[in-house]
Amino acid sequence: MEAVENCTERIRKEPYNPHLWAKRASFFLALNYPELAVGDACKSRILFHRSLDRKEGKDCSAMLRMYDVLGQALYDCHCHWEAAGLWEEVAEEFPASHASEKAVALRMLLQSKQESAAMMGGTWWEQIDRLRDGCTTTVHYPWIQDHHLRRTQKLVENVNSELKQVTKQSPACYLGTSTLATRDDMLGMFTARDIESGECMLVDRTATATCSHVGALDCMNCFARIRGLPLQVSCCSGSYCSHACLELSLNTYHKVVCGQDFTWLFRPAQGLQHNASPLRPLLMLRILASCIQSGPETHPLDHSRVARLQPLARNNHVDVFTMAESVIMPMKILEQLGVDVFRNLNFDTMILHTTWTRLANNKAGSWDPIHGFIDEVTPFLPLFNHSCEPNVDFKRNSDSTTIQFFAKRGLKTGEEMFISYVNVQGMSLEERTELLWPWFEEVCLCPKCKEESAQALS
Incomplete structure (x- = not known):
């Protein structure tokens, strides 16, 4: 741990020293953070490789040590596909090394994995992702400051201020400490006034979304089909369906991405009909652009859209991890947006991966007949807790990423509002627990499940 901290301080002074990055990588590997x-x-x-481009000479022994760390780290993350490709490249660069043997062994392993993936069925993309995706356990890294790991009172105040801004009348809801709270920062949404059954209490419009098909007449922000004359900005040809989407885009990410060509990032996702690996970096593009637009020195985990999201950093929860989507593509995005990924440690891998685990735990993806597949993280949906007997329903607008919330029954002032993360109607306690496991990885805390658990024990 001390070695990591000392090495980090040296990196701050010498951010372009490849030996320091390789050394810290070896320390992370030893600490089991592959x-x-x-x-x-x-x-x-x-x-x-940059030093080789400058013809500064090849430090063969140091580069091989770096490759050994990278190859082992990829293997430990179950990124066997990428590890095999890496060792094949190293074998060409260093023919006399052990790289060829490692590549052959990994190709044999991949053959076995491919046969297993094929037996599980599914689409071509699903089988490809099973073969190529690695994974890692979601954790709170000890080098991240404590206030970046908790939802603070300042965040609660910011969210409640946002609720006032998005509501034309007095806001119907506010954020507070949940009645289900098992820890200090477990929050929930509450009614700010009496609400009638069927009333739409909140419209949740997001700037953090992506889809696999955007038409020429679609809104740049929410992807809704533009009806009538489009609203346009003066800086580019981008079109929007409403003033709300235009202002949200300009105030969050548009100024940073305007004029940038991210065709290389969008092309692999074109035409996808379900969630697949090419969509992941597109979601990161929106959130990274939002972080950068909020200020070059703003820490991403301080950004309001990131700070409100909770990862599942307990019970050995596993998240997808690959070198391409989790490391290389975010670095390329950041460099294209003007961020020096070597000098600016606010966008270090532990911050990027922490951001992704929060997005992954809170995103609401679904197939759409017009847009192929929509993946989104809205500002307020992640703040509603689940109940197996919800008092609030929500639905995504047709062909858009905007979500609306409706009261399923009359609600009194100060009552906590609950949604259902998945349809559990008519299921037993055991069936609900199994179905909800990906969200909680523990028993559901809602009143219905608590009551039935108590009855089972009595």
Whole structure:
């Protein structure tokens, strides 16, 4: 731990020293954070190759040590596809090394994995992702400051201020400490006034969304089909369906991405009909652009859209991790947006991966007949807690990423509002627990489940 901290301080002074990044990668690997080791080793590799481009000579022994760390880290993250490709590249660069043997062994392993993936059925993309995706356990890294790991009172105040801004009349709801709270920062949404059954209490419009098909007549922000004359900005040809979407775009991410060509990022996702790996970096593009637009020195985990999201950093929850989507593509996005990923440690791998685990735990993706597949993280949906007997319903607008919330029954002032993350109607306690496990990885805390659990024990 001390070695990591000392190495980090040296990196701050010498951000373009490939040896320091390789050394810190080895420390992360020894501490069993292989995903962080992958990030540092990738940076080391880039810097080594830059030195070769400047004809500064090849430090063969140091580069091979870096490759050993990167190869082992990829293996530990179950990124066997990428590890095999890496060792094949190393074998060409260093023919006399052990790289060929490692590549052959990994290709044999991948053959077995491919046969298993095919037996599970599914679409071509699903089988590809099973073969190529790695994974890592979601954790709170000890080098991240404590206030970045908790939802603070300042966040609660910011969200309640947002609720006032998005509501034309007096806001119907506010954020507070949940009645289900098992820890200090477990929040929930409450009614700010009496609400009638069927009343639409909140419209949740997001700037953090992506889809696999955007038409020429679709809103740049929410992807809704533009009816009538489009609203346009003066800086580019972008069109919007409403003043709300235009202002949200300009105030969050548009100024940073305007004029940038991200065709290389969008092309692999075109035409997808379900959630697949090419969509992941597109969601990161929106949130990274929002973080950068909020200020070059703003820490991403302080950004309001990120700070409100909770990861599942307990019970050994597993998240997808690959070198391409989790490390290389975010680095390319950041560099295209003007961020020096070597000098600016606010966008280090542990911050990027922490951001992704929060997005992954809170995003609401679904197939759409017009847009193929929509993936989104809205500002307020992640703040509603689940109940197996919800008093609030929500639905996504047709062909758009905007969500509306409706009261399922009359609600009194100060009552906590609950939604259902998935349809559990008519299921037993055991069936509900199994179905809800991906969200909680523990028993459901709603009153219905508590009552039935108590009855089962009595």
